Amino acid sequence: MKAHCHFLVVMSNYLFHRLPSEILIKILSYLDAFTLCCINHINKLFYQLANSNALWRKLYIADFSKNKKCRDKSLLRMATMEVQDRPEGYYKRLYFKTVAECDMIKNLNVTWELTVMDKSGRESTLEQSRSQFTETSVTLCWSGGDRLPDYQQISTLQLYGVRRLACVSPKRLVCRSLMEKLDMQTLTKNMQVIGQDKLVQLKLLQPGIIIGVWRDQCSVAFIMFTLHFHKLVERTPLMNIHTNPEYGLHGYQLHIVLHNTVCELMSGSFLQLFCRRTQISDGLIQLTVISSTNLSQHTSLSGDITLPWRCEALQGTVENCCIMSLTLLDEFRKPFKCVTSPVSAELERTPVCYDYDGEHYLIHYQDSDIQVKMRLVWMNEQKQFILISLVVYVSVCYVNKYFRRDY
Numbered sequence: 376m377k378a379h380c381h382f383l384v385v386m387s388n389y390l391f392h393r394l395p396s397e398i399l400i401k402i403l404s405y406l407d408a409f410t411l412c413c414i415n416h417i418n419k420l421f422y423q424l425a426n427s428n429a430l431w432r433k434l435y436i437a438d439f440s441k442n443k444k445c446r447d448k449s450l451l452r453m454a455t456m457e458v459q460d461r462p463e464g465y466y467k468r469l470y471f472k473t474v475a476e477c478d479m480i481k482n483l484n485v486t487w488e489l490t491v492m493d494k495s496g497r498e499s500t501l502e503q504s505r506s507q508f509t510e511t512s513v514t515l516c517w518s519g520g521d522r523l524p525d526y527q528q529i530s531t532l533q534l535y536g537v538r539r540l541a542c543v544s545p546k547r548l549v550c551r552s553l554m555e556k557l558d559m560q561t562l563t564k565n566m567q568v569i570g571q572d573k574l575v576q577l578k579l580l581q582p583g584i585i586i587g588v589w590r591d592q593c594s595v596a597f598i599m600f601t602l603h604f605h606k607l608v609e610r611t612p613l614m615n616i617h618t619n620p621e622y623g624l625h626g627y628q629l630h631i632v633l634h635n636t637v638c639e640l641m642s643g644s645f646l647q648l649f650c651r652r653t654q655i656s657d658g659l660i661q662l663t664v665i666s667s668t669n670l671s672q673h674t675s676l677s678g679d680i681t682l683p684w685r686c687e688a689l690q691g692t693v694e695n696c697c698i699m700s701l702t703l704l705d706e707f708r709k710p711f712k713c714v715t716s717p718v719s720a721e722l723e724r725t726p727v728c729y730d731y732d733g734e735h736y737l738i739h740y741q742d743s744d745i746q747v748k749m750r751l752v753w754m755n756e757q758k759q760f761i762l763i764s765l766v767v768y769v770s771v772c773y774v775n776k777y778f779r780r781d782y
Contacts, residue, residue: 518597531559599636601716628645629703635678658770673762676762
């Protein structure tokens with residue numbers, strides 16, 4: 376595999392950049408989806424070619440037209456539209472989303488491995504115990520058992536995407552791609568406990584990563600990664616565009632899903648979001664998605680906010696925790712910000728809306744680029760949560776970096 380990669384690098388430097396793009400696209404059209412994802416790391420030219428809509432549209436139709444479950448979906452009908460009707464990278468994202476929706480990951484021999492290194496340098500590699508797909512994210516889980524060091528002894532975590540390829544030799548060729556490497560010493564400084572039950576305590580290392588630790592012990596029950604689909608494929612190049620001078624952001628779309636490890640609690644899409652200049656303050660651009668004063672926008676959840684977990688023979692449920700998957704698209708329908716992370720609901724003492732009689736809760740997600748605030752009310756008689764407010768705050772620094780301007 377290393378020899379093949381070296382050959383591609385050499386050829387790209389001395390030959391491929393001299394060929395017309397039409398010829399290169401023809402050559403790359405003989406590759407499968409996994410190989411296309413690999414070669415876009417070679418250089419800028421291959422990155423652009425390997426994200427071509429023409430290539431991924433052809434792969435999409437070839438791989439899914441014979442699958443009845445996928446053929447019956449409206450997504451396949453969308454693939455019959457002209458390539459120029461779609462933004463660059465559209466069919467690549469559609470391909471992997473359809474793979475998940477049609478439960479074809481096993482057919483592609485794709486899985487994930489977690490390598491854990493302790494402070495003495497000893498490594499343990501775990502194959503995933505479980506995986507769960509939703510509309511926009513995947514949840515991966517590894518059970519600890521006696522194969523993991525104590526929580527305080529973990530030095531690094533490395534997440535690998537793995538594909539086992541059939542070949543002529545008796546052994547199968549294994550392709551491993553490092554997706555994320557985490558330094559525990561750095562992460563534990565900002566680690567927070569987002570929930571617990573009688574058996575485990577959930578430690579959020581960073582957005583998207585939870586370690587379940589047995590109560591009153593240091594041993595690890597499980598490790599859970601939540602990944603947005605957009606993080607599974609490469610981002611398309613950012614365009615050098617400008618915002619309307621009257622607005623901070625305009626024409627934006629938000630898709631948000633609240634779910635746990637078993638079921639979906641809520642899913643919603645919101646169009647034409649905008650922020651006026653006058654609403655920009657403290658370095659944040661505010662997008663009000665659901666207003667607490669507009670009762671028609673309020674949305675009920677289909678279940679309790681809980682996070683069921685399972686570790687070998689034991690299982691439990693952590694109250695007031697779930698997983699949030701958020702996709703914010705810009706005015707060109709390109710992914711502007713994508714987040715998938717476990718979140719917790721905290722009880723609020725002061726209600727923000729007096730139209731409902733019940734306990735008020737706040738879900739607050741924050742990273743360096745974006746904040747999400749969701750307020751919910753627990754309706755005791757109906758035994759359900761009502762989402763009464765959803766506001767997204769985007770950092771002005773992130774907007775400046777995205778649009779390459781000084782806003």
